Amino acid sequence: MNFKNFNFVGASKYFYTFSIILTIVGAIFLATVGLNYGVDFRSGSNVDITTTKELSKEQLESILNDLGIGEDASITPGEERVNIRFNQILTESQDLALRDAVHKLDKDASFEINTVDPEMAKELGRNAFYAVLLSCIGIIIYVSIRFEWRFAIAAILALMHDAFVVVSVFSIFRLEVNTTFIIAVLTIIGYSINDTIVIFDRIRENLRFAKIKRHSDLVEVVNKSLSQTFARSLYTALSVVIAAFFMLILGGESIKMFSLAIVIGLVIGAYSSIFIASPLWLLFKGKDIKKTKAPKPKTEV
CATH class of the missing domain: 1.20.1640.10 (Multidrug efflux transporter AcrB transmembrane domain)
Structure with a gap:
């Protein structure tokens, strides 16, 4: 050339x-x-869910609203992976409740939750x-x-x-x-x-x-x-x-x-x-x- x-x-x-x-x-x-x-630079919880069934954004929004944690949540759905970002840090009870609710729709779903505090x-x-x-x-x-x-x-x-x-x-x-x-x-x-x-x-x-x-x-x-x-x-x-x-x-x-x-x-x-x-x-x-x-x-x- x-x-x-x-x-x-x-x-x-x-x-x-x-x-x-x-x-x-x-x-x-x-x-x-x-x-x-992202959650790395601001406090909150980042939840990655690996699913075996496709979960719609509406289904996830309904779960979060029922648990009272949907107001500040941002949902990014995918075919086999769903990301939910919270501006607040999930408590242990909220974490368990979210897992139970998702497992009712997909019992084989796996979770990866990363939490970053303000400091x-x-x-x-x-x-x-x-x-x-x-x-x-x-x-x-x-x-x-x-x-x-x-x-x-x-x-x-x-x-x-x-x-x-x-x-x-x-x-x-x-x-x-x-x-x-x-x-x-x-x-x-x-x-x-x-x-x-x-x-x-x-x-x-x-x-x-x-x-x-x-x-x-x-x-x-x-x-x-x-x-x-x-x-x-x-x-x-x-x-x-x-x-x-x-x-x-x-x-x-x-x-x-x-x-x-x-x-x-x-x-x-x-x-x-x-x-x-x-x-x-x-x-x-x-x-x-x-x-x-x-x-x-x-x-x-």
């Missing part, structure tokens, strides 16, 4: 526009409706924030030591872009955010920085043999570096996205949000490494390059 003459730097403006629009929309949704936190929910939220923050700081230090500060700033801005876009998509479509989502974000950051480092390494290598006199020379180096690494980035991204996609389609309910976040993040990370990170470095580096001015016409005497 030959992209030798493709103007990656010129095409980046379209991706900048797309990312800016998505960022603005995501920021609006985050400010107004926030995230749809644990706050601690999980703090730890998730610290995990993302520390990973970003570590990446800044690593890239600064291996390359230079311009590469580090461009890389971290691209990573923040990747993470924020994934968070924005989950906010816009009201998808559940739980601990597996945080794992997915950290995985996306790791994958994206790996792809970005490969491109930056090629840019640095090409700079050693380039004679940079004008801004256009710098643009040429970036385009050349991206053309040399584009096929590698594309094929690597496709192979991982395909695997994550089948995890999403064929995987269990517990990893669906993880798989979806991975698919979205890998696609965003693949294009940000090429069309966001590298042009950002060019923007910072280009300020040091004086653009050549047209020579002034000679005045005849």
